Amino acid sequence: MQSFSRIGIVGAGLMGSGIAQVAAQAGYQVVLRDTSTDALENALAAITKSQARFVTKNIISSDDADAARSRISTTTELADFAGSQLVVEAVYERLDVKRQVFAELGGIVDATTILATNTTAIPITQIASSVANPERVVGTHFFSPVPMMKLCELVRGFHTSDETLARARDFAESVGKTCIVVERDVAGFVTSRLLVALLNEAVAIVESGVASASDVDIACQLGFGHTMGPLATLDLTGLDVILHAAENIYGATRDEKFAPPELLARMVAAGQLGRKTGHGFYEYGERR
């Protein structure tokens, strides 16, 4: 049984639009908010395009896709979240922006409304301290692309209550996700720590001439069953994004395994960011 009927989503970018899509497909009434109507139109277009792929593959019917879209309303006004039992924030990965959104939300929604953040790595406690009752703030870290990826990393902040965590789990499971729980909002949570540790070591192996990038990737794919090798993952995600994540986790922990390898920093400085620049650990020809 769904414990929410009306969901608010702040930020209609890649993640916010994906969360809106899966929530609407699960039967929720969704209010999607961004700062411009352009962003909202782009989000609706992205949802329509994504749904068309699911319809083509007979995963959902065209009627169900239409019905889900009709459950999504868009707004540029945060005040339209009044009456939402859950608000999921998916704005830029910046503490100041997220704190501002939460502080404004605190004055609009009911005291019992669950406030969730899709942050990749910012400690929930730092975001939650911008609202009066931080026990209802929780991390719901969905993965991209949201309609495809099955994981939701639930993150407990210092004050997050058991009830808030349970209700966040109910929501994530009701939209088809499997949850893991991060009991302390340490830098990088669980998934970014694992990812950074693996990618750092993969780069270090290449840097020291122990093995080539393609052999490291083949080792992980054929030896461990990974769908994609770590260097190909770096190229896809963006070397700059992973460098930033590694610097943040290393900065918070001072644990050497998270310290970005010199080669990674040098490639970023040289503008070799992976697929988006056409050059990374592999060559992609034109930009993609």
Ligand SMILES: NC(=O)c1ccc[n+]([C@@H]2O[C@H](COP(=O)([O-])OP(=O)(O)OC[C@H]3O[C@@H](n4cnc5c(N)ncnc54)[C@H](O)[C@@H]3O)[C@@H](O)[C@H]2O)c1
């Ligand atoms: N991109 C990924 O693969 C990924 C994966 C997991 C988690 N995340 C996290 O999800 C969050 C969103 O990431 P994204 O990739 O969707 O970003 P994005 O840049 O695609 O979208 C962010 C959206 O937030 C909007 N926005 C900014 N300030 C706002 C405000 N005050 N009110 C309403 N809207 C506002 C922007 O206009 C933009 O449309 C970030 O915290 C990110 O770290 C991203």
